[in-house]
Amino acid sequence: MDLVKEIMKNPLPRELAFTKAEYDERIAKAQARMKAEGIDVLLISNTSNLGYLTGYDTTMPSGYTVGILQATGGVALHSSELEATCGLLAGVIEEFESFRWYDAQDTAGHLGGVLRDRGLSRARIGLEMGYAETFASGAFDTKSYLRLKQMLPDAEFVDATLLVLEVRSIKTAKELDYMREAGRISALGLEAARDAAAEGRMDNDLVAAAHHAMISAGSELMSIDPMCMTGRRCGYMPHIPYRRTRLNKGDTIYLEFTGTFNRYNAPCMRSAVIGEPSDAVKRLSDAAIETVETLLANIRPGRTGAEVAAIAQKVLDRVPEAFFHGGFGYSIGMGFQPSWCEAPLYISEAEQRELKPGMTFHLPICTWVPAQYGIGFSESVVVTENGCETLTPGSNRHLAVR
Structure with a gap:
């Protein structure tokens, strides 16, 4: 069963904390920074950044979830099926690249395949590589980074840890x-x-x-x-x-x-x-x-x-x-x-x-x-x-x- 498709047959109204227009504006600001830094695609591993851009909400932020943001369009969610439901109910996410929750041994390999299918094999890819703040979390882990480099040898990887955080610093x-x-x-x-x-x-x-x-x-x-x-x-x-x-x-x-x-x-x-x-x-x-x-x-x-x-x-x-x-x-x-x-x-x-x-x-x-x-x-x-x-x-x- 495709869980996302089944839910979309008769979905609940989305539980958005902000209007879709505000989320679109946040995404546009992030994309403007991406353009300024020459980044073709941003991989968002910081759950708070993902929530800020899309409304995504979860009780399991420690679980693997990565947002994929290209130069145009919205954020696609790469996650287990169990986290896709969080993006469906609380967020403005429309694209889902899901895997079974117990099949998480090679999430980066699966992600590499998704990026390749999107024509991003030679892209300049922004990663949230570090802990932006002493008590923060959400850095892309080393094992996944090395696997992604193996999957996409012609891509260029750059540190984009602060890209969304700097958009977030001024509150509406x-x-x-x-x-x-x-x-x-x-x-x-x-x-x-x-x-x-x-x-x-x-x-x-x-x-x-x-x-x-x-x-x-x-x-x-x-x-x-x-x-x-x-x-x-x-x-x-x-x-x-x-x-x-x-x-x-x-x-x-x-x-x-x-x-x-x-x-x-x-x-x-x-x-x-x-x-x-x-x-x-x-x-x-x-x-x-x-x-x-x-x-x-x-x-x-x-x-x-x-x-x-x-x-x-x-x-x-x-x-x-x-x-x-x-x-x-x-x-x-x-x-x-x-x-x-x-x-x-x-x-x-x-x-x-x-x-x-x-x-x-x-x-x-x-x-x-x-x-x-x-x-x-x-x-x-x-x-x-x-x-x-x-x-x-x-x-x-x-x-x-x-």
């Missing part, structure tokens, strides 16, 4: 609406988790409360599972998973969540403490909150990420006992598991690019005394014509005492 009004909705959901999850915090409860209880609140409020599958650390585990922030840890008096609590709405994210951090905080914890919390507020007051078009970072760093210099990772902001937007990070665009001492209206950032001010305690506060923002606007509600930016 509709994208920002979705991020605001994600931010609203994030805040509900944080509030529920803080309300659930009490001496004797477990970190799992806080995450369960957050999950229930966010899913009930409309979140779909989250790009990262809620992050929750407590007690001395906060001194190992920020990526230690929750693990049935009891809350004790004096423990700090670190929470970092995002709701996800049509795959758009707006993460937010908040912190709490069981019982009255020590002077050291209060000092660290005050510095983290002031750093967020300093960023909000200084992010504006025309400034470089380095300039804004230098201003914010002066606040954290007041707590030299604490570690800070140096990243005052990173690009966010559309995301699939395992990450909500987007393009390699930062607010940091090394970032010399200027901020532009429509760029969106998470401002992750998590700082900790190693192996002792830690605090985190953040907002997600969009750069505006005159400054920035929070996409997360921005409420309850204080250390909650439970």
